[in-house]
Amino acid sequence: MADLTSNFIGIKSPNPFWLASAPPTDKEYNVRRAFEAGWGGVVWKTLGEAGPPVVNVNGPRYGAIHGADRRLLGLNNIELITDRPLEVNLREIKSVKRDYPDRAVVVSLMVPCEEDPWKKILPLVEETGADGVELNFGCPHGMAERGMGSAVGQVPEYIEMVTRWCKQFSRMPVIVKLTPNITDIRLPAEAAMRGGADAVSLINTINSITSVNLDLFAPEPMIDGVGAHGGYCGPAVKPIALNMVAEIKRNAATADLPVSGIGGVTTWRDAAEFIALGAGNVQVCTAAMTYGFDVVKEMISGLSQWMDEGGHESVASVVGRAIPNCRDWQDLNLNYVTKALIDQEACIKCGRCYAVCEDTSHQAIFNRIDGVRGFEVNDAECVACNLCVNVCPVEECITMVETPLGEVDPRTGEKVREYANWQTHPNNPGAVKAAE
Amino acid sequence: MLNTPTTPGIVAGRLPANILAENFSDLHPPLTAHEALVAADRCYFCYGAPCMEACPTTIDIPLFIRQIATGTPEAAARTIFSQNILGGMCARVCPTETLCEEVCVREVAEGKPVLIGQLQRYATDRLMAAGGHPFARATETGKSVAVVGAGPAGLSCAHRLAMKGHNVTIYDGRAKAGGLNEYGIAAYKSVDGFAQSEVEWLLSIGGITVETGKRLGDGLSLSGLKSGFDAAFLAIGLGGVNALSMDGVNAVDMIADLRQSADRTDLAVGRNVVVIGGGMTAVDAAVQSKLLGADNVTMAYRRDKAAMAASEFEQDLATSRGVRILYNAAPKLVDDGAITLARTETRDGKLLETGEVVELPADQVLWAIGQTLEGAPDGVAVEGGKIVVGDGGRTSVDGVWAGGDCAQGGDDLTVTAVAEGRDAAEDIHAKLA
Structure with a gap:
């Protein structure tokens, strides 16, 4: 049986599945239920300064994007940080950590971008026995208007400065949570590293309007006839998050910086993908907010089965395994040739491959076989774009088959040659020319 | 309640009103x-x-x-x-x-x-x-077309012609328009008076007059239509039934009575019902007999399952409602509350009797052995029991079109009748233009 235990920057948990800082981790009651269900750890919902807590709207706080059968694909929220008094949260954190010493309890923080508030709150958190802090430089809505959250995360100098304060005023591990609402994720990650962060976590939510109410001409979620942009999360954001994690792990400056992967983790497979791209653990929110805490049971059993089947003994042994294969486009083999092949036994003759190839691509699919309805690839036109595979409703019906080295590609009439990429391609004006 | 499913003979009220209402409710309740x-x-x-x-x-x-x-x-x-x-x-x-x-x-x-x-x-x-009608009429053309038969083919033709701006008069021999939608078809497929409300909705496009109680040979003649209108469309269906050689009731009549009944507790049905036939009409009659409370209902079809005109779905529907389907059984004799059927087999494409017979109790025998063309006007060519039609439903007589069950082609389905009516209307319109 694979070892799922996790040691993330010295914080131990029985599995790599943590609940992200969000509504599910706002109260002792919820967190106890989460731990009973099997979650390895939580990042407590973001605490603010002592004194009167923030207030939240009393209308809708979420907007959603649905797929078939109202499957929730994306969620948007305009909820702010905890609206409960600081002392109540601290008391509850202490109580939970005392009762669940084997679970990770990290506390998310967001206070004004000044030294004093950070200096004040850190010892209070430390006193609870929590395992670490996560700096919320990510939330893009509400608090950002007050110079916090993503307003800090968008300025690398601020990230570095606040991180340094936290390392200075606390002995706890510091995780910096990054906002994806920037152009290059490597810069804030580097800033966090310079400030002494033990890790970064990403992504926080993405600026979004989920939909527009076409009767009232207002964005959703709508509060009393108007709306504000929120933060987008859930399965829809996973591809963006995966890329940002990979960018940090591919960057020489941050390759060794531990990453907690966040963004649309819904199943064990999503988690395994983040881990393969270098995440030391994952944080989950939307899946729990869609199905409840019991989803973690599937995540644990699935990850465990996959690791057993692949002979992976520990989570640590698979972290970053896919990174060497993440490359730049210019490294890709331009001499690699494949052709789509339609399995006639599996084909149900819906014709979607034909419609998209004929209308939007390369006219490389025939819609008649011996005069009757049927779909077959014309290798002489197929550029192997893969669109037919993507739109085919039958799994494994269309596959891409490699044309072996030395065989003729019917499209170009030329033999398939050895590896060569754009950097040496004759059409590339900047190509590295062989010595004449 | 006086009667039950096992009361001997042909009697009404075998089931209480609430059970009947449930039995005849929508076969497929609408999707939410x-x-x-x-x-x-x-x-x-x-x-x-x-x-x-x-x-x-x-x-x-x-x-x-x-x-x-x-x-x-x-x-x-x-x-x-x-x-x-x-x-x-x-x-x-x-x-x-x-x-x-x-x-x-x-x-x-x-x-x-x-x-x-x-x-x-x-x-x-x-x-x-939502109310209203989705189509508007084109500018009136001043042309008029007679449509004989207010069934699916006639209604479809009339609507398309009205849409094109022609004025249409539909004649129908029955008291209500709708044809088989109103008088045929199992009650559980068209609940809550849908057939009539659909007719009203269809007619709301305007430009269509319906005259009931008139049929060819009875208040109408082809020559009269030809002189009074710019074109005529015959959609008279198959009004006749194959003659019964033995005792019993025509399934078509039984179904029509059931569709027109205001109170189904008044409808009499046998304790032991045998339906002869293998098409949709036979299934409709058999299932509805069962739903009315008949104790035993058997559908007897002279050929095998594969040859049956009723679809697999219809056959399953019948058996799920408790109808027994007897394949390879041809009626020989109806006598004294019983029916004798000869067992058959198909050899070299020929249907042969095996010599074996089955006798079933039968208070009521319903015959669903096909309908025939009746009342086709003289001069219109008929072949194989159907009016001969060419492209666009043109008959052998200039200015006269035909479609639906009375005409060649199609599968005698509502939907084919609609298609034929529509296409004839387009052809008529092209001709009148």
Whole structure:
């Protein structure tokens, strides 16, 4: 049986599945239920300064994007940080950590971008026995208007400065949570590293309007006839998050910086993908907010089965395994040739491959076989774009088959040659020319 | 209650009113909005969709399903009605299992087709419930067309002609318009007076007058129509029935009585009912006899299962309601509350009696052995019991068109009748222009 235990920057948990800082981790009651269900750890919902807590709207706080059968694909929220008094949260954190010493309890923080508030709150958190802090430089809505959250995360100098304060005023591990609402994720990650962060976590939510109410001409979620942009999360954001994690792990400056992967983790497979791209653990929110805490049971059993089947003994042994294969486009083999092949036994003759190839691509699919309805690839036109595979409703019906080295590609009439990429391609004006 | 399913003889009130009401409720209850979205999402929006090719009226099925999926069922209904103005009834009575749904790629792949019929009903119900009519008439042409028969073919033809700006008079011998939609078809496929409300909705386009109680040879003549109108369309259906050689009741009459009954506790049905025939009419009669409270209902068909005209779905429907289907059994004698049937087999393509006989108790024998053309006007060529038609439904007589069950072609389905009526209207319009 694979070892799922996790040691993330010295914080131990029985599995790599943590609940992200969000509504599910706002109260002792919820967190106890989460731990009973099997979650390895939580990042407590973001605490603010002592004194009167923030207030939240009393209308809708979420907007959603649905797929078939109202499957929730994306969620948007305009909820702010905890609206409960600081002392109540601290008391509850202490109580939970005392009762669940084997679970990770990290506390998310967001206070004004000044030294004093950070200096004040850190010892209070430390006193609870929590395992670490996560700096919320990510939330893009509400608090950002007050110079916090993503307003800090968008300025690398601020990230570095606040991180340094936290390392200075606390002995706890510091995780910096990054906002994806920037152009290059490597810069804030580097800033966090310079400030002494033990890790970064990403992504926080993405600026979004989920939909527009076409009767009232207002964005959703709508509060009393108007709306504000929120933060987008859930399965829809996973591809963006995966890329940002990979960018940090591919960057020489941050390759060794531990990453907690966040963004649309819904199943064990999503988690395994983040881990393969270098995440030391994952944080989950939307899946729990869609199905409840019991989803973690599937995540644990699935990850465990996959690791057993692949002979992976520990989570640590698979972290970053896919990174060497993440490359730049210019490294890709331009001499690699494949052709789509339609399995006639599996084909149900819906014709979607034909419609998209004929209308939007390369006219490389025939819609008649011996005069009757049927779909077959014309290798002489197929550029192997893969669109037919993507739109085919039958799994494994269309596959891409490699044309072996030395065989003729019917499209170009030329033999398939050895590896060569754009950097040496004759059409590339900047190509590295062989010595004449 | 005086009677029960086991009361001997042919009696009414075998079941209490509440059970009868339940028995004759909608065969497929309408989809809810969410069910419709889930069902619509299963459609693959096929290229050159097989369902569309299988539809006799060539409705753009992938398009209307996508319109449902995107929250515009009214637009979906317009897509349907533009090809098939009786799309509401067809959604209820079409044997989709042998048409669109049979060739749905998901039927082929998984044995579970997209619920095309029920989605069509969802869309058409929505638009019809919203009131108003989706089409407007073109400028009046001043031309007039006579349509004989207010069944699906006649109504479809009349509507399309009215839309083109012609004035139409529909004649029908019965008291109500609708044809088999009103007088045929099992009651549980067309509940809550749908046939009549559909007729009213169809006629609301304007330009159509309906005169009931008039039929060819009885107040109408072809020469009269030819002189009084610019064109005539014959949609007189198959009004006759094959003569019965033995005792019993025509299933067609039994079904019509049931459809017109205001109180089904008044309808008499046998304790032991035997239905002769293997088509949809036989299934409708057998199932409805059972639903009225008959103790034993047997459908006897002289050929084997594969040859049966009723679809697999209809056969399953019958057996699920408690009807026993006896294949390879041909009627020989009805006498004294019993029927004698000869067992048959097919050898070298010929139906032969094996010599074995079965005797079944039968207080009531219902015959569903086919309808015949009746009242075709003299001079109109008839061949094989059907009016001869060419392209666009033209008959042998200039200025006279025909369509629906009375004419050649098609499968004697509501949907083919609608298609033929529509196409004849287009041809008439082209001719009149």
